[in-house]
Amino acid sequence: MNMEQIFGLYNYWIVICLMMTGFYIVIASPNMVKVVLGLNIFQTSVILMYVTMGKVEGGTAPIVPPSIANGHAAEAAIGHAAEAGHSIVAHAAETPLADVHAAAEAIVYSHPLPSVLMLTAIVVGIATTSLALALIVRIREDYGTIDENEVLEMDLQS
Amino acid sequence: MIDFNLPILLIVIPMMAAPLCVLIGHRRVAYVFCLLTTYAVFAISVALMMKVSAEGTIRYNIGNWEPPYGIEYVADSLSSFVVMFVSALGAIVLTYAPASIAKEIPESKHSLFFATYLLCLTGLLGICITGDLFNLFVFLEISSLSSYALISLGRSRRAPLAAFHYLILGSVGATFILIGIGLVYQMTGTLNMAGIAGRLPLEHGPRTVLVAFAFMTIGLFIKVAVFPLHSWLPNAYTYAPSVVTCFIAATATKVSVYALLRIVFSIFTMQFAFEQLPLRTALMVLALVGIFAASTAAVFQDNVKRLLAYSSIAQIGYILLGISMANQAGLTAGISHMFNHAIIKGGLFMVVGCFALQLGSVQLSDWRGAGRTMPWTSVAWAIGGLGLIGVPLTAGFVSKWLLLTSAFQTHHVIVAVLMLLSSLLAVVYVWRVVETLFFSEPTEKTAAAKEAPLTMLVPTYIMMGSILLFGFWTTYSADLAAAAASSLMGVAP
Numbered sequence A: 001m002n003m004e005q006i007f008g009l010y011n012y013w014i015v016i017c018l019m020m021t022g023f024y025i026v027i028a029s030p031n032m033v034k035v036v037l038g039l040n041i042f043q044t045s046v047i048l049m050y051v052t053m054g055k056v057e058g059g060t061a062p063i064v065p066p067s068i069a070n071g072h073a074a075e076a077a078i079g080h081a082a083e084a085g086h087s088i089v090a091h092a093a094e095t096p097l098a099d100v101h102a103a104a105e106a107i108v109y110s111h112p113l114p115s116v117l118m119l120t121a122i123v124v125g126i127a128t129t130s131l132a133l134a135l136i137v138r139i140r141e142d143y144g145t146i147d148e149n150e151v152l153e154m155d156l157q158s
Numbered sequence B: 001m002i003d004f005n006l007p008i009l010l011i012v013i014p015m016m017a018a019p020l021c022v023l024i025g026h027r028r029v030a031y032v033f034c035l036l037t038t039y040a041v042f043a044i045s046v047a048l049m050m051k052v053s054a055e056g057t058i059r060y061n062i063g064n065w066e067p068p069y070g071i072e073y074v075a076d077s078l079s080s081f082v083v084m085f086v087s088a089l090g091a092i093v094l095t096y097a098p099a100s101i102a103k104e105i106p107e108s109k110h111s112l113f114f115a116t117y118l119l120c121l122t123g124l125l126g127i128c129i130t131g132d133l134f135n136l137f138v139f140l141e142i143s144s145l146s147s148y149a150l151i152s153l154g155r156s157r158r159a160p161l162a163a164f165h166y167l168i169l170g171s172v173g174a175t176f177i178l179i180g181i182g183l184v185y186q187m188t189g190t191l192n193m194a195g196i197a198g199r200l201p202l203e204h205g206p207r208t209v210l211v212a213f214a215f216m217t218i219g220l221f222i223k224v225a226v227f228p229l230h231s232w233l234p235n236a237y238t239y240a241p242s243v244v245t246c247f248i249a250a251t252a253t254k255v256s257v258y259a260l261l262r263i264v265f266s267i268f269t270m271q272f273a274f275e276q277l278p279l280r281t282a283l284m285v286l287a288l289v290g291i292f293a294a295s296t297a298a299v300f301q302d303n304v305k306r307l308l309a310y311s312s313i314a315q316i317g318y319i320l321l322g323i324s325m326a327n328q329a330g331l332t333a334g335i336s337h338m339f340n341h342a343i344i345k346g347g348l349f350m351v352v353g354c355f356a357l358q359l360g361s362v363q364l365s366d367w368r369g370a371g372r373t374m375p376w377t378s379v380a381w382a383i384g385g386l387g388l389i390g391v392p393l394t395a396g397f398v399s400k401w402l403l404l405t406s407a408f409q410t411h412h413v414i415v416a417v418l419m420l421l422s423s424l425l426a427v428v429y430v431w432r433v434v435e436t437l438f439f440s441e442p443t444e445k446t447a448a449a450k451e452a453p454l455t456m457l458v459p460t461y462i463m464m465g466s467i468l469l470f471g472f473w474t475t476y477s478a479d480l481a482a483a484a485a486s487s488l489m490g491v492a493p
Helices: A003-008 A010-028 A032-054 A066-083 A087-092 A094-106 A112-143 A148-157 B006-024 B027-055 B077-104 B107-129 B133-151 B158-188 B193-199 B207-224 B232-239 B242-267 B270-276 B279-299 B304-325 B328-359 B375-389 B395-409 B413-439 B444-448 B454-472 B478-491
Strands: B058-061 B072-075
Touching: A003 A010, A010 A032, A010 B158, A032 A112, A032 B158, A066 A094, A112 A148, A112 B133, A112 B158, A148 B158, B006 B027, B006 B058, B006 B072, B006 B107, B027 B058, B027 B072, B027 B077, B027 B107, B027 B478, B072 B077, B072 B107, B072 B193, B077 B107, B077 B242, B077 B328, B077 B454, B077 B478, B107 B133, B107 B242, B133 B158, B133 B242, B158 B193, B158 B207, B158 B232, B193 B242, B207 B242, B232 B242, B232 B304, B242 B270, B242 B304, B242 B328, B242 B478, B270 B279, B279 B304, B279 B413, B304 B328, B304 B395, B304 B413, B328 B375, B328 B395, B328 B454, B328 B478, B375 B395, B375 B413, B375 B454, B395 B413, B395 B454, B395 B478
Parallel strands: none
Antiparallel strands: B058 B072
């Protein structure tokens, strides 16, 4: 274990801390709402893990800058024109296009897919949380408490 | 056109029908609509299976995006087999449902119940047919979330509590799977199962692969209810409405076993899991301990639903035992026991539902002497019970015989002996109920009880008939399982 692993991977250390914190709350807390909170922290740590995974050093958001996008549009138009036989126009436009290509290759993008996957995971997390809270409301209506130990005690008595 | 789009129709039809059920709102119309949907899905799955057995594996690119950019659905011999029996059970359980849910679920919730039921079915079928790892997680959550909601519909105040416990454990399991998927993605850069299988550095690979494997298997063990991680199952099955228990007990754990098979055999390969890692010993020990612990627990239960729930944990042990043999015969036994146990346990929970409807109780002491007033229902219990024990000429026998053969082939004689001993425990708990039904003096309540309505008896007897039928006619059970097993083995030469 060298310094690189300790400081270079600090995001993953945060992931592990969050994960264990959440998991401990899920196991240890008798309060059902806190259990749901723990579950949320647990799931959030996974989201952080995925987002970290997709980060490329020096990378920017994977959105094509307008200048390059316009360049591509121009290229497409030229392509069509060339098909129609106007090759002179294409020839004239060659130099600016090369600049655009160079610019496009100089940009480093972060990997978008892990973040996209996490959008789905967030939706799943919200559904889980809302269902869990709805169940807690019903348990509270029936038992008058959200403390798991008290609920189990009442079940043993009845 | 329809022929080509079968894999996606299987998922889209029930998924679209679910919100329509809510929009319809009227409970009878919603029921008929839901019933038609499940039968349509069943027809599609049969057509899909025919197509797979004629043409081999079908790969379907959603939206015509080639993998790895798009999501791929794959129907091979294993997934089409599981899809077929899950959708068949979905249709039959729903046919059986109306009288039972009329009594156990408040009327205002009926159309919501049907919608949730269809969503659960969608999720289960999706797990089977998807070829994309993240998609598998999403379908797993669709089916899990809807099954938590279904369980919480039970009349007892313990139902929401059971659902809550299941939700917490299930979500932890699903998150574990998600972590595993993330790590695998980190190693391979793709989510397509076939793509991952080709790229995963298994031999002397980085530790990430091991960690991913550990997270995924533990997560799935929670969903499958492997012995030490089974604590959610008894309460969930006991307090859910009878129809929900029928459906979930018959399908949900089996589909999770399918996901386990897919991940262990198709992605990580058998060699990695069983030779480099001690999964064989681990699975075998857990399965055997689970079989004995759960069967013993079942013997002492007074609540029949709870009795069957513990028996389910034991039967899952048999399935895992077959898988742990990791040879052709063992896998065939495991896969065909998935099917056989699904029809047997589904059928037995249907019988419990009939008694619950007529006697208003699932406590064994309230069933005394019901064999005289409800002979048909009681005989159905006896048939299902024989199947559960594994008496010859029932479906249970076929898979247990395959399992025994496989144990002898791999020289696990002790395992074979223990299996036979554990079947004796099954005899005990099945007999306790038979004795109460037929050889006890009826109480006032059971003496006044009437036979269950035909709408429930007919589907129950369809299940019982299939238990007997698949006891000797194995073309569509064990033979298909054998084909599925050899295709799984083929992936890992």
